[in-house]
Amino acid sequence: MSTDNSALRSPTTGTPDDAQTLGPIGQQTRRGPLREGDRVQIKDPKGRLHTITLVKGGYFQTNRGDIHHDDLIGRPDGQVLTTAEGRQFQVLRPLRHDYVMGMPRGAAVVYPKDAGTIVHYGDIFPGAVVVEAGAGSGALSLALLDAVGPTGRLVSVERREDFADIARANVDLWFGRPHPAWDLRVGDVAEELAAMDAGTVDRVVLDMLAPWENIEAVARALVPGGVVVCYVATVTQMSRLVEDLRRHGGFTDPEAWETLARGWHLDGLAVRPDHRMVAHTGFLLTTRRLAPGVSSQERSTRPSPSAEGKGGMWDQEEAWSDAAVGQRVSSPKKVRKVRRDLAAKSAAWVRGDQDGAGPDPDGTRTEDGDE
Numbered sequence: 001m002s003t004d005n006s007a008l009r010s011p012t013t014g015t016p017d018d019a020q021t022l023g024p025i026g027q028q029t030r031r032g033p034l035r036e037g038d039r040v041q042i043k044d045p046k047g048r049l050h051t052i053t054l055v056k057g058g059y060f061q062t063n064r065g066d067i068h069h070d071d072l073i074g075r076p077d078g079q080v081l082t083t084a085e086g087r088q089f090q091v092l093r094p095l096r097h098d099y100v101m102g103m104p105r106g107a108a109v110v111y112p113k114d115a116g117t118i119v120h121y122g123d124i125f126p127g128a129v130v131v132e133a134g135a136g137s138g139a140l141s142l143a144l145l146d147a148v149g150p151t152g153r154l155v156s157v158e159r160r161e162d163f164a165d166i167a168r169a170n171v172d173l174w175f176g177r178p179h180p181a182w183d184l185r186v187g188d189v190a191e192e193l194a195a196m197d198a199g200t201v202d203r204v205v206l207d208m209l210a211p212w213e214n215i216e217a218v219a220r221a222l223v224p225g226g227v228v229v230c231y232v233a234t235v236t237q238m239s240r241l242v243e244d245l246r247r248h249g250g251f252t253d254p255e256a257w258e259t260l261a262r263g264w265h266l267d268g269l270a271v272r273p274d275h276r277m278v279a280h281t282g283f284l285l286t287t288r289r290l291a292p293g294v295s296s297q298e299r300s301t302r303p304s305p306s307a308e309g310k311g312g313m314w315d316q317e318e319a320w321s322d323a324a325v326g327q328r329v330s331s332p333k334k335v336r337k338v339r340r341d342l343a344a345k346s347a348a349w350v351r352g353d354q355d356g357a358g359p360d361p362d363g364t365r366t367e368d369g370d371e
Contacts, residue, residue: 025150029176030093034072034079037349039173041098042067043090051094051102053349067091096146099174100139104338106166108328109139110207110231111281113261119147121286122203122229129200131221132156133189133214134207138167140231144205145171145179152181157189162339169342172350193217199224207231212244219250222289230285238283245287249295256285 034040034054042050042060052060058069065083072079072091079091094102097112110118118140124130124147135141135158144154158164164186172178185192189208193201194217201221206214211230218228228251232238242254262277290296 026175041094103170105137106163106335107136109137113259115140115143117259118229122227127151128202129153130203132205135167138170150180155183157185157192161186162335165339169346172346190214190217193221203227205229212241215248224291226289228287231282233282251287254287
């Protein structure tokens with residue numbers, strides 16, 4: 001466990017030569033002509049998306065014709081290729097939300113609709129010091145790193161080492177190299193917060209099963225006026241968290257909501273909402289730290305039974321397992337496979353170890369999979 005707080009305010013940004021050679025973080029994976037190692041998204045005539053990694057000599061094979069990687073490498077982003085069978089395929093670099101929805105996962109990801117809301121309502125600003133509890137597969141870390149920029153600091157704490165490895169590889173592959181503002185740690189967030197100087201953290205984002213267990217540690221680390229954003233999956237979690245925050249007394253009255261995103265069908269005069277949508281994924285709750293010694297504003301409403309010590313199942317630790325609250329639990333076999341595959345890709349495309357990954361054994365097909 002690290003206790004060096006100087007790194008919180010002064011992230012290592014590399015040498016000036018590195019900065020001039022590589023440019024701003026993430027720029028090389030989003031600008032310029034398509035290069036070997038770039039991930040691209042291929043859209044077929046029916047609108048289906050396929051994500052591949054470009055490799056010299058490789059090709060993407062479909063029953064509508066083949067797309068050779070060499071026809072894309074060196075050309076500008078945003079191509080429409082016609083196969084020998086006369087079918088057209090659109091090729092673009094994936095945007096961040098495309099990457100998040102298609103990237104390999106160990107833990108479930110925070111959806112883009114929620115990540116964007118967290119960044120906005122959490123007021124994640126350039127140069128901010130942010131602590132994230134629960135890195136998972138790295139989806140939310142991507143959004144937070146884009147928001148804090150290279151002058152900020154994001155400390156992500158993940159309890160499981162295998163999930164941390166998956167998150168690190170996903171983030172490195174997206175930015176093209178390790179992000180200078182990111183400090184990914186394996187451990188307990190309460191212990192990491194306790195090791196930091198009091199009042200040095202601007203924002204805290206808790207994506208974990210029992211965020212109420214860390215309220216005291218969060219209160220100590222936050223600056224006065226700092227924001228806490230919590231992401232929870234169920235009503236029972238949210239209700240328990242609200243009551244514990246109010247009982248603590250050092251925060252403003254919590255606000256909670258969920259974000260629903262529904263696309264629209266656009267075809268001539270047939271303009272209507274899509275029949276399917278990404279509805280409930282989780283609840284978001286925000287509150288702000290009051291100044292030391294200041295108690296929260298008194299509420300005129302009657303407290304709930306749980307606030308009076310009559311919580312029933314809420315007070316039973318066994319009631320707060322992943323399975324009990326309906327969280328998806330990845331099998332150990334799947335996590336091991338995702339961790340192994342991502343480590344190989346990261347070694348090849350980020351760290352330059354070309355023996356770590358590449359085309360399939362036959363040296364031709366390099367399709368990563370469908371989204």
